[in-house]
Each structure stands twice: as C-alpha cells, then as structure tokens.
Amino acid sequence: MAFKLLVIALASAALVSAQGPVQCEDMRVRRSAHSLTDSDWQNVQRVLSQLHRDGQFGRFARTHDAVFDNVHGHSAFFPFHRRFVLEFENLCRQIDPTFTVPYWDTTRDYRTPESSPILSDWALGGNGEGPDQCLQSGIQGNWTLGFPNWHCLKRRFSGGDGTILPWVPAELMSSFIQKDDRLSDFREHIEFSIHGATHIGLGGDAGTRHAPNDFFFYMHHANIDRLWWQWQNNPGRLFQYNGPGSNGEAQLSDVIPEDRAVSFGNQAVGSVMILGFNGMCYYYDSAPVPPGRYPGESSDESGRMKLTPKRHIPVSLSGSSNVANHGLEIERIHMALDEQAGLKEFFPKVAQLEPSRMGIVPHRPGARSNKCGGGSEYRKPSTKHALVYPARMAQNWVKMHGFVPERVEKVYRDACRLIDLLNNSTYVSPY
Numbered sequence: 093m094a095f096k097l098l099v100i101a102l103a104s105a106a107l108v109s110a111q112g113p114v115q116c117e118d119m120r121v122r123r124s125a126h127s128l129t130d131s132d133w134q135n136v137q138r139v140l141s142q143l144h145r146d147g148q149f150g151r152f153a154r155t156h157d158a159v160f161d162n163v164h165g166h167s168a169f170f171p172f173h174r175r176f177v178l179e180f181e182n183l184c185r186q187i188d189p190t191f192t193v194p195y196w197d198t199t200r201d202y203r204t205p206e207s208s209p210i211l212s213d214w215a216l217g218g219n220g221e222g223p224d225q226c227l228q229s230g231i232q233g234n235w236t237l238g239f240p241n242w243h244c245l246k247r248r249f250s251g252g253d254g255t256i257l258p259w260v261p262a263e264l265m266s267s268f269i270q271k272d273d274r275l276s277d278f279r280e281h282i283e284f285s286i287h288g289a290t291h292i293g294l295g296g297d298a299g300t301r302h303a304p305n306d307f308f309f310y311m312h313h314a315n316i317d318r319l320w321w322q323w324q325n326n327p328g329r330l331f332q333y334n335g336p337g338s339n340g341e342a343q344l345s346d347v348i349p350e351d352r353a354v355s356f357g358n359q360a361v362g363s364v365m366i367l368g369f370n371g372m373c374y375y376y377d378s379a380p381v382p383p384g385r386y387p388g389e390s391s392d393e394s395g396r397m398k399l400t401p402k403r404h405i406p407v408s409l410s411g412s413s414n415v416a417n418h419g420l421e422i423e424r425i426h427m428a429l430d431e432q433a434g435l436k437e438f439f440p441k442v443a444q445l446e447p448s449r450m451g452i453v454p455h456r457p458g459a460r461s462n463k464c465g466g467g468s469e470y471r472k473p474s475t476k477h478a479l480v481y482p483a484r485m486a487q488n489w490v491k492m493h494g495f496v497p498e499r500v501e502k503v504y505r506d507a508c509r510l511i512d513l514l515n516n517s518t519y520v521s522p523y
C-alpha cells in the first residue's frame with residue numbers, strides 16, 4: 093500500500109515537471125493596454141498584419157473552437173488560456189522580439205464600454221458596420237478571415253444602438269479575489285462575470301467559439317490571466333487546482349487541452365502554475381512579480397501538489413495589487429464599510445485590517461437600494477458617483493457554455509447586492 097502511494101506520488105511529480113522547474117532567463121512585461129501610445133498600436137498592427145498574411149489567425153480560432161467545451165465551465169479554463177495566449181505571443185515575437193500582448197483591464201471602462209480608448213480607431217476599432225456588422229476601423233479593420241468560413245471580421249455591440257451594456261466593476265473582481273479561497277469558486281465567478289460580459293459586449297466574432305479571430309480575445313485573456321495570478325498570490329493558492337477536470341476532479345497532472353493546429357506537446361497543468369518558470373516568461377506591470385525561486389511544494393497523501401509554508405510570496409493589503417485589483421479602491425472600501433454592512437462577506441481580507449478606521453464614516457442616510465437593472469436602467473445609479481449594475485449575462489451565452497442558469501443568476505444577484513451595499517455607504521468608486 094505504501095509502495096503504491098509512493099509510485100503514484102512519483103508519477104504525478106514526474107508529470108508536473110520532468111527535470112524540475114526551469115527558471116526563465118529573460119522576463120517580458122505585459123503592459124496595460126491603456127498605457128499604449130499611438131506608435132505602440134501601430135506596431136501591434138504591423139505584427140498582426142504579418143500573422144494575418146501568413147494565415148496564422150485561423151489555426152488559433154480553429155483550436156479554440158475544437159477544445160471549447162473542455163476549457164470553459166471546467167478547471168482548465170485558466171491554465172488553457174494562459175498557455176494559449178503565450179503561444180500566440182511567442183508567435184508574435186518571431187516577428188517583433190519585443191512584442192507582448194497588452195492586457196485590457198475592462199473594469200476601467202465598465203460604465204460605458206463603447207467610449208473606451210481601447211475601442212478607438214487607432215486601437216481595436218469600434219462597432220461593426222453595414223448589414224454584416226463588418227469591422228471597418230482599428231488595427232484589424234476590413235479583415236477577412238478563414239475560420240469557420242470566409243467572412244469579414246464582425247463586431248456587434250451588445251446595446252444594439254452602438255452602445256455596449258455595462259461590464260463589471262473592479263470592486264467585484266477585488267471581492268472575488270479576496271473571498272474565494274477555492275479555485276473552482278473563483279473560476280466560476282470569473283467566467284460568469286467579467287469573462288462573459290466582455291465577450292458578449294463586443295459581440296460579432298468575439299462572442300463566438302472562434303473569438304480568437306478578434307485580437308481583443310488575447311488582450312481580454314491576458315487580463316483574466318492577470319486576475320488569476322493576483323488570486324494565486326495569496327496563502328495556500330499558488331498550486332491550487334480543483335473542480336471539474338478532464339477525468340473527474342481536476343489534477344495538476346492533467347494535460348492542457350490542445351488540438352493539432354495549436355499543440356502544447358502534452359504539457360501538464362502543473363507546469364504553467366508559476367510565472368517565471370517553465371516557459372511562462374512574463375509578468376504584468378500591475379500584479380505581483382514572479383518569485384525568485386520556485387515556491388516550495390510537496391505531495392500530500394493524494395499525490396497532489398500543495399504549497400508548503402516554506403516560502404510565501406508576501407501579501408500586502410495596502411498599496412499593492414495582490415488582494416485587490418486596484419489598491420486605491422480597497423482604501424476606500426475600508427473607509428466606507430463596516431461589518432454590519434457586509435464587509436466580512438465581500439472583502440474578508442479588508443475586514444482583517446486594523447479596526448480603528450472601520451465604520452467611522454456613517455452610511456449615507458436614505459440612499460436608495462436598487463434592484464438589479466435592466467435596459468436603460470443599468471446606467472441610472474441612485475447617486476452621482478454610484479456604481480452601475482452590470483448587464484445580465486445573455487441567455488444564448490449561458491446555453492453555448494452549458495452553464496447552469498441558476499448558478500449564473502446567483503452570481504449576478506450577489507454582484508447586485510455588493511453594488512447596493514457600496515452604493516448605500518459613503519464609498520465612491522475611482523472608476
């Protein structure tokens with residue numbers, strides 16, 4: 093029996109890393125898309141046009157479509173997209189060795205996404221035009237793509253009148269990062285909120301199984317990856333992998349789903365967990381820097397990897413982006429909420445901060461408590477700087493992913509409760 097356990101432990105360790113973790117020699121930085129200059133965008137356009145001429149976009153769209161059902165609504169969601177975006181980025185770097193995929197923090201634009209600078213003509217371009225909603229502006233303007241059939245690249249903003257229904261606020265992301273101690277919870281919350289909302293908001297190709305046709309996909313998933321890395325950098329989470337896997341409960345030894353067109357060579361999930369190692373040679377300008385040494389790990393009796401307390405990446409609650417998406421908003425939440433108002437439920441790590449500053453500001457008397465909005469209601473918050481409600485996730489999106497509608501609705505309701513809570517306090521959103 094003991095021998096059998098040892099064999100299992102050794103086998104899974106071997107799958108995670110054949111020769112042990114390999115540290116990157118050169119690290120590249122993924123920057124916020126909001127910080128790109130005109131000439132940065134011109135360079136992105138030059139690189140993408142070259143890939144387009146080489147017919148490379150099709151195979152990424154094809155692969156995403158082929159593995160779609162295994163990498164959405166499943167634990168492989170985070171590791172697959174981490175590896176997939178890296179593969180695309182590496183290809184771009186064959187054309188420009190300094191290229192990195194910019195991440196799009198869509199919470200900054202969540203109120204009126206259509207007016208985001210990222211959607212201007214010199215960047216991603218705006219809504220599609222004409223009866224086919226063909227994209228005619230931006231770095232992919234007037235592109236024709238080959239998957240799943242020859243078609244113009246399409247965009248169809250969700251508002252129907254050239255607007256995009258509101259996305260999700262930063263405060264919700266911070267809450268998920270703080271309160272979700274299980275990866276499977278965090279993954280579901282991200283898929284049901286920011287991930288879906290942004291895909292649906294742009295629509296057209298971006299709202300389909302072949303979304304990688306639109307470069308937006310890579311910028312969006314770089315941001316999702318950044319959120320996962322922020323989540324990972326809290327005690328007990330670096331190597332956490334659980335929830336529905338390819339064969340029952342997810343394991344770090346699971347192979348990342350792949351396809352003939354984009355293959356990762358049977359790479360195990362466990363090898364992509366830590367940025368700075370095993371080819372994950374990048375980090376984000378607004379997330380924890382990768383550790384200098386591979387973090388301690390051990391196999392427990394089930395043969396799964398877990399983090400030992402040997403070396404935690406330090407978690408700082410203020411001024412850093414470890415627990416929060418944006419340090420600024422955490423300060424404000426701390427000031428405005430108290431325990432009775434649900435601070436502990438939505439922001440447990442803020443609730444641990446010294447109590448002297450909590451609850452000192454009285455709640456705004458008589459602030460209106462709204463129900464979740466619908467239609468134009470989304471954009472009518474009760475007070476001037478109040479948060480707006482995100483749009484409900486579209487039915488066809490829920491269906492396309494095979495999500496359980498009740499679970500999606502629960503996440504939406506909780507998001508509305510958080511927004512009501514903040515709007516009924518003295519909290520003022522920085523966005």
Ligand SMILES: [Cu+2]
Nearest residue numbers: 156163164173
């Ligand atoms: Cu995807």
